[in-house]
Amino acid sequence: MREQFPFFKAHPNLVYLDTAATSQKPQxxxxxxxxxxxxxxxxxxxxxxxxxxxxxxxxxxxxxxxxxxxxxxxxxxxxxxxxxxxxxxxxxxxxxxxxxxxxxxxxxxxxxxxxxxxxxxxxxxxxxxxxxxxxxxxxxxxxxxxxxxxxxxxxxxxxxxxxxxxxxxxxxxxxxxxxxxxxxxxxxxxxxxxxxxxxxxxxxxxxxxxxxxxxxxxxxxxxxxxxxxxxxxxxxxxxxxxxxxxxxxxxxxxxxxxxxxxxxxxxxxxxxxxxxxxxxxxxxxNVDAAALQVEHELANQLRTALRAIPDLTVYGNDDSLATVSFNLTGIHPHDVATFLDEQQIAIRAGHHCAQPLMARLGIPATVRASFGIYNNQDDVTKLVEAVQAARRYFHGID
Amino acid sequence: MALTKLDQMYRAVILDEAQHPRHHGVLADFDHEITVRNPSCGDVLHLQISEKDGRVNDVAFSGNGCTISQASASLMTDQILDKTPAEIEQMVETFSDLIIKGDVPDADRLGDAAVLKGVHQFPARIKCATLAWKAAAQVLTEKGKTDD
Missing domain, CATH: 3.40.640.10 (Type I PLP-dependent aspartate aminotransferase-like (Major domain))
Known part of the structure; x- marks a missing residue:
């Protein structure tokens, strides 16, 4: 699947998890x-x-x-x-x-x-x-x-x-x-x-x-x-x-x-x-129900892994399809986004054009990772490791 | 992990400044007040300034934002104390230049706030750093007009 997207040849090391903002384009x-x-x-x-x-x-x-x-x-x-x-x-x-x-x-x-x-x-x-x-x-x-x-x-x-x-x-x-x-x-x-x-x-x-x-x-x-x-x-x-x-x-x-x-x-x-x-x-x-199911499972794997990280709130639930929003307590989403960007992970941080929702949740913003048909297990692993590293970095741990 | 660029922006002093900001809160008496927003990210900053004999004699900020915007607000509020509005306007210009270019000849007039220069390597974060400074310049020149 991924090889059908020239974008990933141009960015071989990028973990792209912002498909909810816009998807990459097939050949x-x-x-x-x-x-x-x-x-x-x-x-x-x-x-x-x-x-x-x-x-x-x-x-x-x-x-x-x-x-x-x-x-x-x-x-x-x-x-x-x-x-x-x-x-x-x-x-x-x-x-x-x-x-x-x-x-x-x-x-x-x-x-x-x-x-x-x-x-x-x-x-x-x-x-x-x-x-x-x-x-x-x-x-x-x-x-x-x-x-x-x-x-x-x-x-x-x-x-x-x-x-x-x-x-x-x-x-x-x-x-x-x-x-x-x-x-x-x-x-x-x-x-x-x-x-x-x-x-x-x-x-x-x-x-x-x-x-x-x-x-x-x-x-x-x-x-x-x-x-x-x-x-x-x-x-x-x-x-x-x-x-x-x-x-x-x-x-x-x-x-x-x-x-x-x-x-x-x-x-x-x-x-x-x-x-x-x-x-x-x-x-x-190219995209059948089984492929969409894989995409959903990747999102659920990410949710499960994130829930295991201390001081981390995950929004949505396991019925949520391909979008995973979360926040690390005490660390602003923009700081997380910059940290992840330095590790070549593209996620979205902000209010996601949903300020009335942010107001209801009492938060200014969230970090949001979203999946497309080209994402894989490796993307999930890299993001989870980087989020753990961000937590240590900003909380001054180790 | 190549975090040198990150470390240059998130210096320990900046992380500490954001976690323990100075002049955070509200003033009972003030001459100028403004609320500014960074609409792309939702940051909100409320700034109050009290003046005496043509100089800033007290200042407070509240609201929410990232490490960079909070540290920058804390450093800004500390640096504008005892300054005249004209001096502050110049400082804001210098700060803006510093954050965009990474180095300016007159960075000294910013005192400790010059530590934020590492932000210039992160163009997406420039607005976070300049929000509080632009608010100060705006409120001191427009006499308490808010954007609300």
């Missing part, structure tokens, strides 16, 4: 980008020459590919965006006012990434709606019964991650959606941390909207997708205007194109779409 993706720019570069949906037609076909075929990947009903439910943040902001701006009336109620979990938190907080302000942030457990995982209880009659919208980005817990989305729909609320799911680690079926989940980023599933940066249920997209107005997204433009008024391109004004990130298609194809060919 298959790099080849597809190069091939696109050398052989297939033309603008989509415009030219009448064969090359432009073929590129449009390729671009649109990725829409179908993403629909299949998410088990959506049709490609018409897939909008290409810059990534998860862009997707969530699009829903909040375009669909938010339709879903949440003045004085309505929005519920989010206390463990959301800022990109699935601030758009709803700001929507609540605009709509003078109640903004409910639900409790978390002391290990940073979402308190699911409390979240379910917060979805009361009168709730209009619920925004949750499928997999959280600090503790790495998986939320029972289908159960949450059922409760929300029973109460007449829409559910928006942030899938950024889920898609590379589990199979996703938006219809089985019942999600009204589902967002993810290409770069977290071995694809390029700057591209992602938003799934929206067809009947809801039909009610969602465009929020960006320009080329491509119109049906007809007159001096004093315009009408919009049907389907997802209504939300894709301007020349889209064609190479990104092609690349994301190549990455998803590579992922489906």
């Amino acid at each position: 298959a993706l790099l080849d597809s980008l190069q091939n696109y720019y050398i052989n297939d570069n033309a603008n989509v949906h415009r030219g009448l020459y064969k090359l432009a037609y073929d590129t449009t076909e390729a671009y649109e075929s990725v829409r179908q590919q993403v629909a299949d990947f998410l088990h959506a009903q049709s490609a018409e439910e897939i909008i290409f965006t810059h990534g998860t943040t862009d997707s969530l902001n699009l829903v909040a701006s375009a669909f938010g006012p339709h879903a949440v009336p003045t004085g309505g109620r929005i519920v989010v979990s206390g463990a959301e990434h800022h990109s699935n938190f601030i758009p709803w907080q700001q929507l609540a302000k605009r709509q003078q709606a109640t903004f409910v942030v639900t409790p978390v457990h002391s290990d940073g995982t979402v308190d699911v019964p409390a979240l379910l209880a917060a979805i009361t009659p009168g709730t209009n919208l619920v925004a949750i991650a499928q997999v959280t980005n600090v503790a790495g817990d998986t939320l029972p989305v289908a159960k949450i959606v059922k409760k929300a729909h029973d109460m007449g609320a829409f559910v928006v799911v942030d899938g950024a941390q889920a898609v590379a680690h589990m199979s996703v079926d938006v219809q089985a989940l019942g999600a009204d909207f589902y967002a993810f980023s290409g770069h977290k599933i071995y694809g390029p940066t700057g591209i992602g997708a938003l799934y929206g249920r067809a009947d809801l997209l039909a009610k969602m107005p465009p929020i960006q205007f320009g080329g491509e997204m119109i049906s007809e433009v007159r001096d004093q008024g315009s009408t919009w194109a049907d389907g997802p391109i209504k939300y894709e004004a301007g020349t889209p990130h064609i190479a990104g779409v092609i690349g994301m298609g190549a990455a998803l194809h590579w992922f489906q060919e």
Whole structure:
């Protein structure tokens, strides 16, 4: 697996444990980008020459590919965006006012990434709606019964991650959606941390909207997708205007194109779409359930080893998939990160764009190690040894 | 393990300074107050300064941050005592240069705080070191305006 990632040839001694921030890229993706720019570069949906037609076909075929990947009903439910943040902001701006009336109620979990938190907080302000942030457990995982209880009659919208980005817990989305729909609320799911680690079926989940980023599933940066249920997209107005997204433009008024391109004004990130298609194809060919299980087991081995270190708190639990957050008592995560960096171990330290969660846990930050499909036992061993060394170094032991 | 670079930044005196910071707490009376943040990492620093006859006569800081930001705040608060705002502004400039370049001719005016120069080998940590100093310069020139 690792040999398919040229990054590790460029950095043979690096222990890369920051895939939750962004994944490394397989050769298959790099080849597809190069091939696109050398052989297939033309603008989509415009030219009448064969090359432009073929590129449009390729671009649109990725829409179908993403629909299949998410088990959506049709490609018409897939909008290409810059990534998860862009997707969530699009829903909040375009669909938010339709879903949440003045004085309505929005519920989010206390463990959301800022990109699935601030758009709803700001929507609540605009709509003078109640903004409910639900409790978390002391290990940073979402308190699911409390979240379910917060979805009361009168709730209009619920925004949750499928997999959280600090503790790495998986939320029972289908159960949450059922409760929300029973109460007449829409559910928006942030899938950024889920898609590379589990199979996703938006219809089985019942999600009204589902967002993810290409770069977290071995694809390029700057591209992602938003799934929206067809009947809801039909009610969602465009929020960006320009080329491509119109049906007809007159001096004093315009009408919009049907389907997802209504939300894709301007020349889209064609190479990104092609690349994301190549990455998803590579992922489906190369990463099966057994490989994902190995990844999860590595995370659990790390958790077990870390728990054996004195004065160390591990967040999340053994159901958490590929993300392991922790703190050494009395040592700031940034100091740990610098120490690990000196030993060529790349992890993330900080609030992970989850300040409301940090506030609930009463901590400023955590150290976070996250796994990708290229990590191995050796990475776990090196990290554990380095964390032990960091503890000795900063506590002045031996 | 090649930890020399690390050892240059995390000198024993710096680890000790962070663990036993000077002027840590709050003042009952003060003339200037500011809260600053390092939004990329979540560090928060609350700084209070009391002035008498145009010089800093008391100072306190609180908040949370890494070893570098805490040690730097502790050293800064100690070094600005008895200095005028103009002198402090110059010190902040010198400190900023020192942390970026690793050496400056007038490092002497920083006193013990010059020990932080090892940070220049860790570009990602420069903001940790300069947070408290920039807060001091800001609050003394803007007269107690906070970013909250």
